[in-house]
Structure formats: structure tokens, C-alpha cells
Amino acid sequence: MAQTAKTKFILIGVIVAAVIIGLVVWNQQQKSGSDELVIGISPSFAKPLQVAVNEAKQQGLNVKLVEFSDWNTPNITLNHGDIDANFFQHQPFLSNALKETGFKLKSFAAGAATHVGLYSKKYKSFDQLPQNATVAIPNDPVNQGRALLLLQQAKLITLKNPENHLSNVSDIASNPKNLQFVEVEGPQTARAIDDVDLAFGYPHYLRLAKTADPESALLFDENTNNRYAILFVVREDYQDKDDKLKKFVSIYQNSAQVKQALNEDFGAKLWFPGWK
Structure with a gap:
């Protein structure tokens, strides 16, 4: 009986230790996740954004890009709170999406505009x-x-x-x-x-x-205004903790490496800054 009781205590101890370790790991993951800026994107915008991600990492800012193959899921996912922002749509598209869905989203900043x-x-x-x-x-x-x-x-x-x-x-x-x-x-x-x-x-x-x-x-097209500039979009209640998104947008808009990537990916004559 004594041996059985001892075995039970050992098992309980193992279980408690496992729970504690699990909670520690989960807590670390939560902290790690909270420090990461997650942006949903269209694959066609990935290369210039990845250049900005790499540059941001050198400045201590962790950014994760999540690719979506369609134009509906990024807003659904953002509205649900699974990502911090998305980057795939211009203002007319966003306005129409909000009208049709009732989502509470808003533009945070503008990216590149492209000709069609x-x-x-x-x-x-x-x-x-x-x-x-x-x-x-x-x-x-x-x-x-x-x-x-x-x-x-x-x-x-x-x-x-x-x-x-x-x-x-x-x-x-x-x-x-x-x-x-x-x-x-x-x-x-x-x-x-x-x-x-x-x-x-x-x-x-x-x-x-x-x-x-x-x-x-x-x-x-002859369009040279920023109506169709691709936007960084967030939820209306988004709180930009430590200005993470603001810093990332600044890198995207001002980096010479990002500009070079845009020239290579879109064509130097086929895009222009949508934030000016």
C-alpha cells in the first residue's frame, strides 16, 4: 500500500510538473506572439513586403506575412482578429467591402499604387x-x-x-x-x-x-492619383502597440531597398507612391 501511495504521489508530481512546464511554454508563446506584427497579404505584393520585413528585423521589429489567394478571406480574417492588418486592397474595394459586410475596418496607411x-x-x-x-x-x-x-x-x-x-x-x-x-x-x-x-x-x-x-x-490607364493605392488596413479598434505598424509602414515607404524591389517586381514605370 505504501508503495502504491508513493507511486501515486510520483504520478501526481509528474502531472503537476508537466502542467507547469506547459503553462510556461504557452506563456512564452503568448509573449512571443504579442511581439509579432502579423499582416495578411496577396502573394503578388510579397516580394517588396518581404524586403521591408527583413529590414524591420534588423531594427528589432518582428513581422510575419500571411498570404491569401483570394480577395475575401483577408478581410474576414482581419475582422475576426486573427491578424493585425492586411495589405491587398485599395480604398474603393475597402469601401465596397465594408458596405457589403458591415465589418469595422479602416485604412491605416497607403502603399504603392499601380497602373493597370x-x-x-x-x-x-x-x-x-x-x-x-x-x-x-x-x-x-x-x-x-x-x-x-x-x-x-x-x-x-x-x-x-x-x-x-x-x-x-x-x-x-x-x-x-x-x-x-x-x-x-x-x-x-x-x-x-x-x-x-x-x-x-x-x-x-x-x-x-x-x-x-x-x-x-x-x-x-491614365490614372495618377492615389485612389487605387494599396492600403494597410486594420480594425477600427486597433491599438498600434509600441508603434509597430507605424514603424513598418515607414520602412516600406522610405526604404531604398523596398523601392528597388517595387521597381523589379512591378516595373519602374508601372507603380508610383500612393502616400504622396
């Missing part, structure tokens, strides 16, 4: 496009409007309201070539270029997908 283009692997000019040519455009309301404005700039269509950046296909007033629109998720326009006659495209997505030379657009 119309690309074709079959034709070298818009005049060569046949009747009923297929055109790939984004299916979300905001970027579809941007695509239609560019098609209007190319004189392929006209819109009922030529200035409306939220137009959709039902707002087309004239379509002389009877273009047939193929609506896909924004990131997929880079891959759709192989299956259509003409595609609206983002240079950085084309470079990532390696489906076309980002510099080869038949036409680039």
Missing part, C-alpha cells in the same frame, strides 16, 4: 480585335468598374456615365464590337489571358503568373 492595362496574346492592336471578341474582366464591382473605364479609354465601349468608377457591364451604353465579357476573380485575370482575346490585367499579377510581359499592354 489591357493585354492580348493574340492581337497587337485594338483594331485587330474581331466582332464578339472575348474580354476577361474582374467580377467584383470595384475592379470591374476600373476595367470598364480602361476599355472606354481604349474607345472600345462607352459608359452611360463616363466618369463613374463603379460602372458594371449593365452600364455600357455602346459596344460596337459586341465584346463578350468573361467575369473572373481579380487575381485570375492574369491566367485568363490565355483563353480570351483581351484581358484587363494587373502587372504584378501577370509577373507572378508568368503568363505575359507586364510591360506589353496595348494600353495602360
Whole structure:
């Protein structure tokens, strides 16, 4: 009996020790996690941001990038509180997302703005496009409007309201070539270029997908304002502890290495600072 009691005490001691060790490890992980800035991103923005992450680490700031392949999950994840910020959307997209979801998110700072283009692997000019040519455009309301404005700039269509950046296909007033629109998720326009006659495209997505030379657009947009600058977005109740996000944004916006990465990834003539 004495031996049994002794064995029980030993087992209890082992269990208690294991619990204590577990709590210590968990507490250390919690502390470590609280010191890490977690940002959800689109893969197409990864390279310049990773340069900023590396530079931040040299300054004692730990940043983790989490990649999302679509344009819905980053806001869902941020609203749920699983990440500190995200970086994939511009203000028109954010405004529309908040209207549709009721999420409590806000812009924290602006990143790079990029031009967009119309690309074709079959034709070298818009005049060569046949009747009923297929055109790939984004299916979300905001970027579809941007695509239609560019098609209007190319004189392929006209819109009922030529200035409306939220137009959709039902707002087309004239379509002389009877273009047939193929609506896909924004990131997929880079891959759709192989299956259509003409595609609206983002240079950085084309470079990532390696489906076309980002510099080869038949036409680039004329936009030079910061409406479509990609934003660092946070929850409305976000508290920037120790100015971690503020410091990271400053590195992104001011680093010569980040600028070089943007030049290499987007093309020196295809992006401009959205924070100026």
C-alpha cells in the first residue's frame, strides 16, 4: 500500500510538473506572439513586403506575412482578429467591402499604387480585335468598374456615365464590337489571358503568373492619383502597440531597398507612391 501511495504521489508530481512546464511554454508563446506584427497579404505584393520585413528585423521589429489567394478571406480574417492588418486592397474595394459586410475596418496607411492595362496574346492592336471578341474582366464591382473605364479609354465601349468608377457591364451604353465579357476573380485575370482575346490585367499579377510581359499592354490607364493605392488596413479598434505598424509602414515607404524591389517586381514605370 505504501508503495502504491508513493507511486501515486510520483504520478501526481509528474502531472503537476508537466502542467507547469506547459503553462510556461504557452506563456512564452503568448509573449512571443504579442511581439509579432502579423499582416495578411496577396502573394503578388510579397516580394517588396518581404524586403521591408527583413529590414524591420534588423531594427528589432518582428513581422510575419500571411498570404491569401483570394480577395475575401483577408478581410474576414482581419475582422475576426486573427491578424493585425492586411495589405491587398485599395480604398474603393475597402469601401465596397465594408458596405457589403458591415465589418469595422479602416485604412491605416497607403502603399504603392499601380497602373493597370489591357493585354492580348493574340492581337497587337485594338483594331485587330474581331466582332464578339472575348474580354476577361474582374467580377467584383470595384475592379470591374476600373476595367470598364480602361476599355472606354481604349474607345472600345462607352459608359452611360463616363466618369463613374463603379460602372458594371449593365452600364455600357455602346459596344460596337459586341465584346463578350468573361467575369473572373481579380487575381485570375492574369491566367485568363490565355483563353480570351483581351484581358484587363494587373502587372504584378501577370509577373507572378508568368503568363505575359507586364510591360506589353496595348494600353495602360491614365490614372495618377492615389485612389487605387494599396492600403494597410486594420480594425477600427486597433491599438498600434509600441508603434509597430507605424514603424513598418515607414520602412516600406522610405526604404531604398523596398523601392528597388517595387521597381523589379512591378516595373519602374508601372507603380508610383500612393502616400504622396
